[in-house]
Amino acid sequence: xxxxxxxxxxxxxxxxxxxxxxxxxxxxxxxxxxxxxxxxxxxxxxxxxxxxxxxxxxxxxxxxxxxxxxxxxxxxxxxxxxxxxxxxxxxxxxxxxxxxxxxxxxxxxxxxxxxxxxxxxxxxxxxxxxxxxxxxxxxxxxxxxxxxxxxxxxxxxxxxxxxxxxxxxxxxxxxxxxxxxxxxxxxxxxxxxxxxxxxxxxxxxxxxxxxxxxxxxxxxxxxxxxxxxxxxxxxxxxxxxxxxxxxxxxxxxxxxxxxxxxxxxxxxxxxxxxxxxxxxxxxxxxxxxxxxxxxxxxxxxxxxxxxxxxxxxxxxxxxxxxxxxxxxxxxxxxxxxxxxxxxxxxxxxxxxxxxxxxxxxxxxxxxxxxxxxxxxxxxxxxxxxxxxxxxxxxxxxxxxxxxxxxxxxxxxxxxxxxxxxxxxxxxxxxxxxxxxxxxxxxxxxxxxxxxxxxxxxxxxxxxxxxxxxxxxxxxxxxxxxxxxxxxxxxxxxxxxxxxxxxxxxxxxxxxxxxxxxxxxxxxxxxxxxxxxxxxxxxxxxxxxxxxxxxxxxxxxxxxxxxxxxxxxxxxxxxxxxxxxxxxxxxxxxxxxxxxxxxxxxxxxxxxxxxxxxxxxxxxxxxxxxxxxxxxxxxxxxxxxxxxxxxxxxxxxxxxxxxxxxxxxxxxxxxxxxxxxxxxxxxxxxxx
Amino acid sequence: xxxxxxxxxxxxxxxxxxxxxxxxxxxxxxxxxxxxxxxxxxxxxxxxxxxxxxxxxxxxxxxxxxxxxxxxxxxxxxxxxxxxxxxxxxxxxxxxxxxxxxxxxxxxxxxxxxxxxxxxxxxxxxxxxxxxxxxxxxxxxxxxxxxxxxxxxxxxxxxxxxxxxxxxxxxxxxxxxx
Numbered sequence: 001x002x003x004x005x006x007x008x009x010x011x012x013x014x015x016x017x018x019x020x021x022x023x024x025x026x027x028x029x030x031x032x033x034x035x036x037x038x039x040x041x042x043x044x045x046x047x048x049x050x051x052x053x054x055x056x057x058x059x060x061x062x063x064x065x066x067x068x069x070x071x072x073x074x075x076x077x078x079x080x081x082x083x084x085x086x087x088x089x090x091x092x093x094x095x096x097x098x099x100x101x102x103x104x105x106x107x108x109x110x111x112x113x114x115x116x117x118x119x120x121x122x123x124x125x126x127x128x129x130x131x132x133x134x135x136x137x138x139x140x141x142x143x144x145x146x147x148x149x150x151x152x153x154x155x156x157x158x159x160x161x162x163x164x165x166x167x168x169x170x171x172x173x174x175x176x177x178x179x180x181x182x183x184x185x186x187x188x189x190x191x192x193x194x195x196x197x198x199x200x201x202x203x204x205x206x207x208x209x210x211x212x213x214x215x216x217x218x219x220x221x222x223x224x225x226x227x228x229x230x231x232x233x234x235x236x237x238x239x240x241x242x243x244x245x246x247x248x249x250x251x252x253x254x255x256x257x258x259x260x261x262x263x264x265x266x267x268x269x270x271x272x273x274x275x276x277x278x279x280x281x282x283x284x285x286x287x288x289x290x291x292x293x294x295x296x297x298x299x300x301x302x303x304x305x306x307x308x309x310x311x312x313x314x315x316x317x318x319x320x321x322x323x324x325x326x327x328x329x330x331x332x333x334x335x336x337x338x339x340x341x342x343x344x345x346x347x348x349x350x351x352x353x354x355x356x357x358x359x360x361x362x363x364x365x366x367x368x369x370x371x372x373x374x375x376x377x378x379x380x381x382x383x384x385x386x387x388x389x390x391x392x393x394x395x396x397x398x399x400x401x402x403x404x405x406x407x408x409x410x411x412x413x414x415x416x417x418x419x420x421x422x423x424x425x426x427x428x429x430x431x432x433x434x435x436x437x438x439x440x441x442x443x444x445x446x447x448x449x450x451x452x453x454x455x456x457x458x459x460x461x462x463x464x465x466x467x468x469x470x471x472x473x474x475x476x477x478x479x480x481x482x483x484x485x486x487x488x489x490x491x492x493x494x495x496x497x498x499x500x501x502x503x504x505x506x507x508x509x510x511x512x513x514x515x516x517x518x519x520x521x522x523x524x525x526x527x528x529x530x531x532x533x534x535x536x537x538x539x540x541x542x543x544x545x546x547x548x549x550x551x552x553x554x555x556x557x558x559x560x561x562x563x564x565x566x567x568x569x570x571x572x573x574x575x576x577x578x579x580x581x582x583x584x585x586x587x588x589x590x591x592x593x594x595x596x597x598x599x600x601x602x603x604x605x606x607x608x609x610x611x612x613x614x615x616x617x618x619x620x621x622x623x624x625x626x627x628x629x630x631x632x633x634x635x636x637x638x639x640x641x642x643x644x645x646x647x648x649x650x651x652x653x654x655x656x657x658x659x660x661x662x663x664x665x666x667x668x669x670x671x672x673x674x675x676x677x678x679x680x681x682x683x684x685x686x687x
Numbered sequence: 688x689x690x691x692x693x694x695x696x697x698x699x700x701x702x703x704x705x706x707x708x709x710x711x712x713x714x715x716x717x718x719x720x721x722x723x724x725x726x727x728x729x730x731x732x733x734x735x736x737x738x739x740x741x742x743x744x745x746x747x748x749x750x751x752x753x754x755x756x757x758x759x760x761x762x763x764x765x766x767x768x769x770x771x772x773x774x775x776x777x778x779x780x781x782x783x784x785x786x787x788x789x790x791x792x793x794x795x796x797x798x799x800x801x802x803x804x805x806x807x808x809x810x811x812x813x814x815x816x817x818x819x820x821x822x823x824x825x826x827x828x829x830x831x832x833x834x835x836x837x838x839x840x841x842x843x844x845x846x847x848x849x850x851x852x853x854x855x856x857x858x859x860x861x862x863x864x865x
Binding site for chain 1: 803
């Protein structure tokens with residue numbers, strides 16, 4: 001094949017895009033350009049404004065924080081007259097809409113509903129532009145595709161056993177904190193959801209005992225499950241652009257979250273449902289109580305901005321709309337169906353709080369449901385903020401809000417909720433704003449009264465820098481900070497385990513940083529190991545070892561294939577790689593989703609689903625025995641139903657251990673293998 | 688340069704190259720991020736107009752590449768070009784045999800390391816000259832030539848491994864951009 005032929009083939013494979021038909025000169029293009037031009041014209045004005053009132057802004061911030069503290073009966077501590085701890089280490093932050101928050105705990109409840117409306121209007125109006133509330137500018141409610149009635153069940157068999165074998169869960173970050181996933185088990189049953197169908201499989205007989213078609217609900221293809229006893233909570237979210245209106249600016253996004261509580265004691269049966277507009281963020285479950293976080297935006301209808309009006313006029317008009325909007329525009333609403341009746345509810349304004357600085361552009365609501373009960377009262381609690389990442393320990397739930405502040409890069413603020421007990425959580429407050437973005441929920445960890453947050457500050461790769469902030473979990477004030485890890489490198493993996501932390505950054509080699517977080521005020525880098533390649537997921541295994549799953553990289557920096565590394569981190573100052581396994585031309589799904597990884601301590605095996613273009617490995621999972629100083633490949637597990645060359649879409653998605661069996665979930669079925677020999681015991685097709 | 692002239696230049700750039708920058712982004716991320724990054728690229732181009740070469744396409748795509756990497760990480764979006772190519776091709780309503788051929792190429796492309804894909808697509812999909820592609824990648828022209836040569840080899844290897852044969856010369860779809 002010569003270069004010309006190759007180029008021709010390449011050109012032919014170019015996917016068409018919405019930008020291909022003279023888009024820049026089209027109407028949408030002009031609007032997109034108008035937005036760009038707007039920013040080039042206003043940036044300087046804003047800079048000038050920002051510079052002047054800095055001192056004033058800080059004073060105002062202090063006043064607000066003090067007032068806020070008084071509202072909730074907190075005395076501002078002595079610290080409130082001092083700059084926040086990290087102001088000594090970092091450039092100052094804007095003093096409006098984001099921190100630093102001088103009071104140790106910055107939260108506020110509204111005095112009453114009127115005060116709340118005034119405040120929400122003011123904050124939202126300050127952030128409204130010619131096109132509405134930035135982007136997307138309107139979220140209409142999507143609703144259910146059909147009325148939320150119990151879905152029909154297909155076939156069921158009663159297969160109860162009293163003996164419950166030892167079993168794994170899907171991989172979670174914190175022990176004791178359940179994470180929503182596409183498969184859950186209690187050792188007796190395996191409940192899966194794929195292609196919009198929920199299936200209950202008996203663990204002893206390997207038979208599907210019941211199915212529930214979820215396709216009547218919006219968002220069924222991305223369904224996730226939480227399970228407790230005979231109950232399964234199904235979380236469905238739908239977020240998609242509405243009809244095509246051009247690729248830019250005016251593209252309303254419809255988002256909705258639907259939650260179903262399903263009884264799986266017999267044929268799966270929907271007991272109650274809840275629907276709310278707004279996007280589903282994430283969920284966690286502790287002790288049978290699930291908390292799910294939904295982000296909603298005010299229901300404000302801004303007129304179509306296309307027309308003769310100047311952007312200034314449009315902004316003014318939109319502000320007027322915000323200033324006259326009723327409280328109901330902001331308060332999240334939800335519909336609940338339980339006991340055969342459907343009710344529409346609104347979060348009462350007494351359940352709404354706000355951090356001292358907020359934009360009024362969106363609200364996060366934490367709903368709680370005891371899986372043994374129903375969804376009749378999901379006990380919402382709302383905080384006026386954006387949310388991007390959810391993390392929970394067994395006692396606290398944190399919602400992180402990573403956002404970009406003009407001229408200050410990316411900032412992250414954490415909101416803390418007390419989730420001890422099973423009822424409505426208590427909003428405890430919002431923390432100091434820290435610099436940088438999070439990699440995932442694995443970047444957050446609460447341990448021994450300290451909240452550790454690993455962030456990467458980076459406007460450009462060349463000046464990227466990763467660090468850890470240690471916050472007092474009670475006051476959410478920054479106590480210590482260690483920066484300067486992996487300069488110019490991107491962060492690939494973070495694992496915070498007890499008083500230690502591990503961070504992998506990467507450019508062409510993989511520094512594994514060992515962080516000593518024993519002293520919250522003085523987090524320090526205890527050691528660093530540089531090996532070729534990178535780890536994208538880190539997992540603690542026996543004997544003080546750390547398993548890394550990532551990519552091997554050759555001397556040119558090209559990714560060569562899946563690499564599993566075993567690190568000896570028992571000597572903090574001197575981490576070592578004691579073994580590694582490379583599987584050419586493949587990657588690990590766990591690099592993208594840690595749920596795809598499994599480590600089973602009893603037999604010390606790790607199961608690592610692969611994406612591979614080598615036919616013998618395609619869609620298979622690598623099974624590795626993890627020794628003290630060795631890694632041994634025991635074999636691979638394939639989907640028995642398809643030829644191995646055609647398994648792009650049929651690869652292993654999850655692995656579980658139940659008793660002496662290894663269960664691997666494919667999108668097309670479940671394979672049960674012997675845990676020791678990996679021989680196939682059963683194949684349960686999803687049809 | 689006067690502000691007025693800079694704005695006029697920005698508009699010229701946008702009208703001439705906005706399509707290609709957006710297409711580049713849409714091939715790599717979902718629409719919401721694409722539109723955010725597109726805006727950022729041109730705002731940056733305006734602010735750094737003095738550093739932007741003429742024609743600016745190499746600089747614009749290089750800047751789009753960096754800003755997108757930034758956006759992807761900050762949003763924890765791990766969408767890979769590989770997946771998007773496979774996706775888009777699956778839903779594109781082209782003729783069946785076209786599909787099969789394109790699909791083989793898309794799949795082979797998806798298996799290459801990121802940097803190979805960048806090198807290959809810059810010229811073939813967005814019509815960049817060698818100089819412009821080198822600007823986009825932030826390397827010298829000769830380094831680009833070497834990288835392109837190697838990337839082509841690897842693509843050809845992958846295609847041969849799947850039994851792909853180049854189609855007839857006449858079947859050149861409109862997708863040959865520009």
